[in-house]
Each structure stands twice: as structure tokens, then as C-alpha cells.
Amino acid sequence: MSEYPLPNNSTDLAGRVALVTGASSGLGERFALVLASQGAAVVLAARRKDRLDALADRIRAAGGKALAVQMDATDADSMIAAVAAAEAEFGPVDILVNNAGIPDAQRAHKMSLDLIDQVLGVNLRGPWILACEVARRLIAASKPGRIVNISSTAHFRYDGSGAALYSVTKTAIARMTECLSVEWAPYNINVNAIAPGMFVSEMTDGMFERMGGNPAPHLARERVPVPAQLDSTLLYLVSPPSECVTGAIIRVDDGQSSAVRLRK
Secondary structure, three states: OOOOOOOOOOOOOOOOEEEEEOOOOHHHHHHHHHHHHOOOEEEEEEOOHHHHHHHHHHHHHOOOEEEEEEOOOOOHHHHHHHHHHHHHHHOOOOEEEEOOOOOOOOOHHHOOHHHHHHHHHHHHHHHHHHHHHHHHHHHHHOOOEEEEEEOOHHHOOOOOOOOHHHHHHHHHHHHHHHHHHHHHHHHOEEEEEEEEOOOOOHHHHHHHHHHOOOOHHHOOOOOOOOHHHHHHHHHHHHOHHHOOOOOOEEEEOOOOOOOOOOOO
16 A cells, blocks of 8 residues: 555645745745745845845745845855855755856857856856755755756757857756756755746846847747746655656746747
């Protein structure tokens, strides 16, 4: 007789501690609210402390647990300190959502060295350092964990729109996910990635402005999805039912990868 419920589909995160980077807006803000709604104590990390404080107040007002921690995704000491602050407040972090990221929005040959370093730092170096710091502490404590890295459909396709380095970093995040899932499988630390397409966020607001307007009419489903439409994918990857899933990169793009919008 199976010991699992029917269906094995709980999203109960009570007793879990989640660290979400880039939590001051967009996808990160939504991820934090979703995890808190299912009982996780959530540590909100980003540069804009005022926004984090407001979000923490909102989570507490709804009966959840939250801690706002100012963090710079290009500063290793800042990231390690954020993990330490989370552990001091709630216990070891056993859910990490590596969400912080920035676009490059420039042709490769026009990028300054400072911008190159910033994109590589925030989009790749930062997630690597945080994943390793969280895993190191979990391994020392003999605790399982879940790491969710945010890649992009730019990992699968680049159309020359002027974000080549961004695409390279998102492919690196996908490969990092696969490699670390192997490295940490013996310790019951699952490492997976979500590869979103274009979703409404502060990042896409700037992109729409550069493009001259919202591109929804040109997309396969004539819409740009909103962060709430990623809730179920995130919850699946951090909840008990996905205990055997590690090393996966899940594309969520609402059909945007279709090269042609077919008329109905």
C-alpha cells in the first residue's frame, strides 16, 4: 500500500524557509507572496529596501512570516550575509529562488566593460554563489532543499534583438541547474529551473518602450502573461510532490516560441 496521499499534490510549505532574490518587484515579488501564502517563512532580498519592507508588511498582515534583507547581487559578502540573516531569523534556508537578473539591451560589440561585468555578475555569478552557500549550509545540517533558478526562453532561442549576453547568461543558468542537480543529488537537494518567456514586469516595461509598444498582437495568443501564471510551476518545484524532479528546465512561454501567429 502506498504511503502517499491520492493525489500526491500538496503545496503545504509550513516549516520551510524560502529566500527569494529580486523580490522588490515583478516575478520576485509574486514568488515571495505565493510561497508565503503556502506557509513558508520568506526572506525578501534585493537592493531596494523600502520596497522589501512594504512587501514584508503585506505578508505579515496576511498572517505570514517575512524578513526584508538588503542585498546586492554583485557583492559576494552581501549575498552570504543575506543567507546568514535568513538562517538567524528562521533557520536554514531550504528553498532558494534565484530570480534576480538584469537585461543588457545592447548589441554585443557596443557593450561597455562595466555593463558586461554587471550582467555576468547579477545573472550568473550571483546565482552560483547563492546556490552554493545555501547548499553548503544544508549539507552541513543534513537537510534536504529545493533550488529554483530563473532562466529564460532566451536560452532556447535568440533572434538577434540585442540581448546576446543576457541570452548567454540564461543558457549558463540552465546548464548550472543541470550540473548542480547532479552534484547535490546525493544530499537530497533538488535543483531545477523555470525558463519564462515574456511576462509583464518592470523589465518588460522597459523593453516594450524600446519596441514602441506592447507586442501582444504579434504573439501566438495575442497576450503577454502575468506573473500569477507562473505560480503553479514554482509551487510544483518547491513542494513535496516533485521530490524526484531535479535537473529540469521548464519552459513557460504561452506559445511565444511559435515563429508564426496563425489566424483563427
